[in-house]
Amino acid sequence: MTLNGKIAFISGGASGIGAATARRFVAEGARVALADLQDDKGNALARELGDAAFYVHLNVTSEDSWRAAVDAAIKRFGGLTTLVNSAGISVPATIEQESLEGFRRTIAINLEGTFLGCKFGVAALKGQKGAAIINVASTLGAKAGAIFVSYSASKGGVRMLTRAVALHCAEQGYDIRVNAILPGAIHTEMVEGYIAAGIAAGGTREAVIEGFASVHPLKRLGRPHEPADAIVFLASDQSSYITGIDLPVDGGYLA
Numbered sequence: 001m002t003l004n005g006k007i008a009f010i011s012g013g014a015s016g017i018g019a020a021t022a023r024r025f026v027a028e029g030a031r032v033a034l035a036d037l038q039d040d041k042g043n044a045l046a047r048e049l050g051d052a053a054f055y056v057h058l059n060v061t062s063e064d065s066w067r068a069a070v071d072a073a074i075k076r077f078g079g080l081t082t083l084v085n086s087a088g089i090s091v092p093a094t095i096e097q098e099s100l101e102g103f104r105r106t107i108a109i110n111l112e113g114t115f116l117g118c119k120f121g122v123a124a125l126k127g128q129k130g131a132a133i134i135n136v137a138s139t140l141g142a143k144a145g146a147i148f149v150s151y152s153a154s155k156g157g158v159r160m161l162t163r164a165v166a167l168h169c170a171e172q173g174y175d176i177r178v179n180a181i182l183p184g185a186i187h188t189e190m191v192e193g194y195i196a197a198g199i200a201a202g203g204t205r206e207a208v209i210e211g212f213a214s215v216h217p218l219k220r221l222g223r224p225h226e227p228a229d230a231i232v233f234l235a236s237d238q239s240s241y242i243t244g245i246d247l248p249v250d251g252g253y254l255a
């Protein structure tokens with residue numbers, strides 16, 4: 001198993017890519033702290049995964065919440081080797097539709113939340129061997145979308161944040177690699193929200209899904225285990241010479 005001995009903290013671990021990552025991590029021998037706002041879903045997943053998993057409440061926008069959640073995970077498992085920043089939101093809006101309040105909310109969760117995750121992650125992981133931070137950015141942080149003004153800005157920020165933290169860890173001689181993944185459209189609750197919006201605008205479910213699939217060269221949506229598999233690789237010692245990258249997991253979208 002590729003993650004034997006790893007102990008991971010996963011923000012956004014109750015749903016979608018974060019939940020799929022928790023399942024794959026446990027299957028690969030890791031222990032995981034699932035952290036999210038959705039306590040019922042998070043607790044249910046932790047129960048399903050058994051002794052290797054534990055759920056803790058986290059609001060990624062709050063420094064106090066990060067401190068308490070990371071402390072609880074360290075208390076439970078005796079330390080952390082791995083941090084996955086998957087918590088995020090996506091509220092489609094153009095520059096003419098978006099409010100400053102909406103922009104700030106997306107930046108607070110997606111970018112500041114990942115900044116805090118990296119900050120607490122580096123503090124918790126330095127001194128460990130084979131440590132890794134993996135940030136879930138997006139293809140929309142590399143190729144902008146007109147109706148994703150706040151989301152594209154936040155995820156572009158996550159890409160550069162990732163590189164700056166990777167360079168810092170390397171310069172300090174910490175054994176912490178820091179990478180991002182760039183998922184394309186992955187069929188999770190987030191994309192279900194887009195599908196619902198498409199149906200509300202008059203499309204059929206099939207036509208809306210086909211619309212998302214058609215812009216990806218592999219002509220389908222991604223499945224949550226597919227970005228999770230990339231995160232497993234970046235968390236494992238099999239990627240020991242890889243730091244500061246952003247890995248597309250996007251069915252060829254950025255090719």
Ligand SMILES: NC(=O)c1ccc[n+]([C@@H]2O[C@H](COP(=O)([O-])OP(=O)(O)OC[C@H]3O[C@@H](n4cnc5c(N)ncnc54)[C@H](O)[C@@H]3O)[C@@H](O)[C@H]2O)c1
Nearest residue numbers: 012015016017037059060087088138183185186188189190
């Ligand atoms: N699904 C996609 O197509 C896609 C594509 C590219 C990137 N992403 C990114 O992947 C990550 C996971 O998204 P997903 O598709 O699994 O969506 P999801 O909605 O299934 O999961 C997101 C999780 O983040 C949690 N969250 C939101 N705000 C939070 C906060 N303030 N504090 C703590 N947790 C919070 C939610 O409760 C939820 O459990 C996000 O960062 C998203 O931007 C998703």
